Amino acid sequence: MENQSQVTEFILLGLTQNPGVQKIIFFVFLMLYLATLGGNLLIIVTITSSPSLFASPMYFFLAFLSVLDACFSSVYVPKLLVDSFFEKKTISFEGCMTQVFAEHFFGAAEMIVLTAMAYDRYVAICKPLHYVTIMSRRICLLLAGVAWAGGFLHSIIQMFFILPLPFCGPNVINHFLCDLYPLLELACTDTHELGFMMIANSGFICILIFFLLLVSYGVILYTLRIYSTEGRRKALSTCSSHITVVLMLFIPCIFEYARPPITFSFDKMVQIFYTILTPFLNPFIYTFRNMEMKNAMRTVWKLIVNIKLLFCHIFCSSPKSCVF
Numbered sequence: 083m084e085n086q087s088q089v090t091e092f093i094l095l096g097l098t099q100n101p102g103v104q105k106i107i108f109f110v111f112l113m114l115y116l117a118t119l120g121g122n123l124l125i126i127v128t129i130t131s132s133p134s135l136f137a138s139p140m141y142f143f144l145a146f147l148s149v150l151d152a153c154f155s156s157v158y159v160p161k162l163l164v165d166s167f168f169e170k171k172t173i174s175f176e177g178c179m180t181q182v183f184a185e186h187f188f189g190a191a192e193m194i195v196l197t198a199m200a201y202d203r204y205v206a207i208c209k210p211l212h213y214v215t216i217m218s219r220r221i222c223l224l225l226a227g228v229a230w231a232g233g234f235l236h237s238i239i240q241m242f243f244i245l246p247l248p249f250c251g252p253n254v255i256n257h258f259l260c261d262l263y264p265l266l267e268l269a270c271t272d273t274h275e276l277g278f279m280m281i282a283n284s285g286f287i288c289i290l291i292f293f294l295l296l297v298s299y300g301v302i303l304y305t306l307r308i309y310s311t312e313g314r315r316k317a318l319s320t321c322s323s324h325i326t327v328v329l330m331l332f333i334p335c336i337f338e339y340a341r342p343p344i345t346f347s348f349d350k351m352v353q354i355f356y357t358i359l360t361p362f363l364n365p366f367i368y369t370f371r372n373m374e375m376k377n378a379m380r381t382v383w384k385l386i387v388n389i390k391l392l393f394c395h396i397f398c399s400s401p402k403s404c405v406f
Contacts, residue, residue: 088248088249088250088251089175089249089250089251089253089268090174090175091172091173091174091175091253092172092173092175092178092253092254092255092260092268093170093171093172093253093254093255094165094171094172094173094255094257094258094259094260095171095254095255095256095257095258096162096165096166096171096257096258097162097258097350097354099169101169104166104167105166107162107166108163108166108167111159111162111163111166111358112163114159114358114359114362115155115159115160115163115358117362118151118152118155118159118358118361118362118365119152119155119156121362121364121365121366122148122149122151122152122361122364122365123148123152124365124379124382125144125145125148125365125368125369125375126145126148126149127382128375128378128379128382129141129142129144129145129378130145131378131382131385132378132381132382135374135375135378137219139202139217139219139221139222140199140202140203140206140320141374141375142219142222142226143195143198143199143202143222143225143226144199144368146195146226146229147192147195147196147199147364148364148365150188150191150192150195151192151360151361151364151365152361153184153188154185154188154189154192154357154361155357155358155361155362157181157184157185157188157357158181158185158258158259158357158358159358161173161181161259162258162259165258171258173260175249177260178260178265179241179244179245179260181259181260181261182237182240182241182244182260182261182262182265183237183240183241184237185259185261185357186233186236186237186240186284187233187234187236187237188233189233189335190232190233190236190237190287191229191230191232191233192229192233192331193287193288193291193331193332193335194225194228194229194232194233194291195225195226195229196295196324196327196328196331197291197294197295198222198225198226198228198229199324200295200298200299200324200328201225201298202217203298203302203317203320203321203324204298204301204302205217207302207305207306207309207317208301208302208305236283236284236287239283240262240280240283240284243262243276243279243280243283244262244265247265247266247269247271247273247276248269248270248271249265249268249269249270250270251270252268253268254268255268256345257345257349257350257353258350259353259357261353262280262284262339262343263277263338263343263344263345263349264345266280266343267345273343274343277342277343278343280339280343281339281340281341281342281343284335284339284340285336285339285340285341286340288332288335288336288339288340289336289340291332292328292332292336295328295332299321299325302317302321303321306318319372320372323367323368323370323372326367327360327364327367327368330355330356330359330360330363331356331360334352334353334355334356334360335356337352338352338353
């Protein structure tokens, strides 16, 4: 695949050209990004430091999802924060292609993990007597490997489409990121057929996985009829969190990639939602009504406080003089 592009960099118009608004954007998205990293890191630390949680397939996949969320948000937010200081926002050709690859890599892997989490809930509710046998640690690791491999394969296919395209100008992208459809509009060739091939690779996969998830949760809800009121309440609490996360990721992705390859002015808001807000909200959604996670987080927090007090006792003359 020899690239014939004459463009060495792209100019991103960002979210706004107003310097005052850019400062607000920097502050808001910095807070969101730090909260995203902190929340997902807290979930990872809580689960990996609790043997009972880490041994559970549900929490194993939740920790994996938190890793992907932290990586997914890091694809765009650091660049967006840096760009808010500059009037002219540029990204190299290589950096642009890296963004496209990373977004689809982590996005596809996250969709596969959400599918694995739905399968875990299906087995736990519909086949409880066989749960330990079916959802063994070996199967969990295999599904995690499938997520990485599936994300990589999906991204490689996208790059196979986009890299050979010639870009000879203009090089202005009316967006805060590099993505497939904005790049197709800049290519110096007919991309009509290529656009529909990308729809097949991204949009169709989103719709197919989303449909399978809906079917699986339909079966789960049907099976819950035979559960006790308390068992039904606990199962619905876990499933409702997962369904919320699925809807927040899949609906925007279907809107973005399962349509004709054209861009709209509100695409920026849609992509902010699923690339920045969804990774930020996921930790809250999964822990808000989950008592096991809350109790484990309290244990981790007490451990952190005890370690801090120990350091204060060793290195400070008095606890009041300790500043870390």
